[in-house]
Amino acid sequence: MTLDASEENHDAFTAYLQSLPFVRFLGIRCDIRGDEMTSILPYQDMLIGNPTIPALHGGAVGAFLEIAAMAQLFLASGIARPPKPIDLTVDYLRSGAPEDVFARATITKLGRRITNVRAEAWQTRRDKPIAAIHAHFLMPNAPET
């Protein structure tokens, strides 16, 4: 199965993302405009890691960025199969407030087998990111050896 990123297919794209259980668990949505996509992690109380600050859990923000990167990869490659992460580094830049989080991902290199993706998450201001990742993914149709 492949996904066509054209505008009339955005509903199919969204439906595919929502078919992934962990995406639904976190309540992640994607807003697609042309070839640009903003992923949204709507605030829920369960996303808190430190209730005294209060701050979002680093694992929740990290997972959101990984999904934002993966979604961008679906859009760029048309492949409707979750790519396997090879490695990923999360930089935590600011503590996440108990509010919605947004993310944009950039594909640095779309390879036949391996892809390099970067993504940044922010809340009120795009120029004040709360976290960033860079990651390598193994493309789903790639030979594994």
Add this chain to the structure above:
Amino acid sequence: MSGSASDDVPDHVKLMKENAPKLMSIAPYAAALGMELIDFDQGVARMRAPYREDLVGDPETGVIHGGVVTALLDNCAGVAVISALQKFKSTATLDLRIDYMRPGERGRDIMGEAECYNVTKSVAFVRAWAYHDSKDRVIATAAGAFALNDPGGWAKMANKAKEALS
């Protein structure tokens, strides 16, 4: 020489030990993922993330999403860091790098283990592993750095944490 071995255990680690069964309920996200603290000691910690259908990343394989491993290792590393400190400080993850060796298996819980191997004045360094059975066959390895801050507002926070635990 004075003092027994237990006197060498910092007060905040003693407090954590006394409240170990309740520690995971402090972080709502860890609780939402069903994470359990297995054990910890000064500088090391082990946790479990149970297999759940709603945490699956790829419905075709039934493999748990990598994001769950991120949360497990981040949380485990955090406990390893705090328990490694001689004096309580507030901690914040600076970065966490995760290398995926093999996917987790459908239907199996994932174990997390972390070791804080160096503490400086302002930064603590951690290694961590995710696996089903043992570190001989890891799902993922991780390396992280945690910022250590003097607990300025932490007297207040510690009190809140005590309230939450009581």
